[in-house]
Amino acid sequence: MPSDWAFVSIDMELTNRCSTGCLMCPREAITRPEGFMSENVFKAVTDKLVSEGSLITFSGMGDPLSHQKVFEWIYDIRRKDGDVGIVINPASLNRNISQRLVESSPNSITLSFPSLRKSVFEKLCPNVSYEDALKRTLELIDIARGNVGLRVTGIITDINSGEQEEYVSFWKERGVGSSMTVCHGRGGNLRLQEIYAPRSIGLESGICSLFQFHTFVTWEGEALACCHDLTGATRIGNLANDDVSVIAEMKRRALKNSMPFPVCGQCDEALRQCPVPQGLPPKGRKERSRFFRSVSQEEFVARS
Numbered sequence: 164m165p166s167d168w169a170f171v172s173i174d175m176e177l178t179n180r181c182s183t184g185c186l187m188c189p190r191e192a193i194t195r196p197e198g199f200m201s202e203n204v205f206k207a208v209t210d211k212l213v214s215e216g217s218l219i220t221f222s223g224m225g226d227p228l229s230h231q232k233v234f235e236w237i238y239d240i241r242r243k244d245g246d247v248g249i250v251i252n253p254a255s256l257n258r259n260i261s262q263r264l265v266e267s268s269p270n271s272i273t274l275s276f277p278s279l280r281k282s283v284f285e286k287l288c289p290n291v292s293y294e295d296a297l298k299r300t301l302e303l304i305d306i307a308r309g310n311v312g313l314r315v316t317g318i319i320t321d322i323n324s325g326e327q328e329e330y331v332s333f334w335k336e337r338g339v340g341s342s343m344t345v346c347h348g349r350g351g352n353l354r355l356q357e358i359y360a361p362r363s364i365g366l367e368s369g370i371c372s373l374f375q376f377h378t379f380v381t382w383e384g385e386a387l388a389c390c391h392d393l394t395g396a397t398r399i400g401n402l403a404n405d406d407v408s409v410i411a412e413m414k415r416r417a418l419k420n421s422m423p424f425p426v427c428g429q430c431d432e433a434l435r436q437c438p439v440p441q442g443l444p445p446k447g448r449k450e451r452s453r454f455f456r457s458v459s460q461e462e463f464v465a466r467s
C-alpha cells in the first residue's frame with residue numbers, strides 16, 4: 164500500500180525523445196534535457212515504487228518503445244510483483260515489437276489512436292499513414308487478445324468533435340475498450356488554434372486533484388508535478404536520490420495553497436477537477452482500481 168497518495172499513480176518517462184511528430188503534442192517546447200533513462204535510475208526509482216505498491220505507467224512526452232530496455236524493464240517490474248502499464252502509439256509498432264511487448268506482460272497497454280477519420284488522423288499524425296497505423300493496431304490487438312488488457316484512446320479536437328460514438332463502437336466491434344478525451348492545452352504549451360481553443364476548466368479554483376495522487380518521474384529520476392511541465396520548473400525532488408517521504412512532504416507543502424507552479428495557471432486538463440482523494444491511499448489493487456474507476460467517471464462528467 165502506498166505510504167502517501169503521491170505514489171498511487173506514477174507516470175514514468177523512459178525517454179522524452181520521439182520522432183512521431185503528432186500535431187497535438189507540443190514537444191518542441193521541451194527545454195529540459197533530453198535523453199534515455201539509465202539502468203541505475205530505473206533500479207533506484209522502481210525499487211521504491213514497487214515496494215510502495217504504485218501503479219507505474221511508462222508514458223510522457225516521448226516514445227517508451229524507443230528505449231532499448233523497455234521490454235526487459237516491464238518484465239522486471241512484473242517479476243517483482245509490481246504493476247506497470249504502457250502508453251504507445253501505432254507509428255512505433257511492427258509484428259516483432261508487438262509480440263515482444265505482449266510477452267513482457269505489462270498489466271495494460273494503452274494505444275493512442277487519435278481518430279478513425281482518415282483525414283483527421285493523418286493531419287494529427289503526419290508521419291504515419293492511416294492504413295499502416297490501423298493495420299499495426301489490429302495486429303497488436305490480435306496478439307494481445309487473451310494475454311494483456313489493451314485499450315485504445317482517441318482525442319477530440321476542434322476538427323473531429325462528435326466522433327466519440329462511432330469511435331467507441333468501431334473498437335467495441337473488435338472486442339476492445341476505448342474512449343476519447345478532449346484535447347487540452349498541455350499546461351498552456353499547445354498553441355494550435357486550428358485544432359484546439361483554450362478552455363477555463365479548473366483555472367479559477369487554483370487546485371489540482373490529479374497532483375495529489377499522481378506524480379511524474381522523468382528519465383533522470385526527477386519528480387515533477389506532471390508531464391505537462393516541459394521545463395522542469397515544477398521539480399519536487401529526485402526519486403532516484405530522495406526518500407519517498409521527502410517527495411511526499413514536498414508535495415504536501417505545495418498543496419497548502421493554490422497550485423504554486425506557473426504551468427498550472429494555464430492548465431485546462433479536466434482531471435485537475437476530479438474529486439480530491441480522501442482518507443488513506445488505496446490498500447491494494449482492488450481498492451486502487453475502484454478509485455481509478457471513480458476518477459474516470461468524474462472525468463467524463465467534467466467533460467460532458
Ligand code: SF4
Pocket residue numbers: 181182183184185187188190223224225226252
Ligand atoms: S507519439 Fe506521443 S510523444 Fe510522440 S509526438 Fe505523438 S503524442 Fe508526442
Ligand code: SF4
Pocket residue numbers: 350370371373374388389390391392422424426427430431432435
Ligand atoms: S494543474 Fe495541470 S499542470 Fe498543474 S499539476 Fe495539475 S495537471 Fe499538471
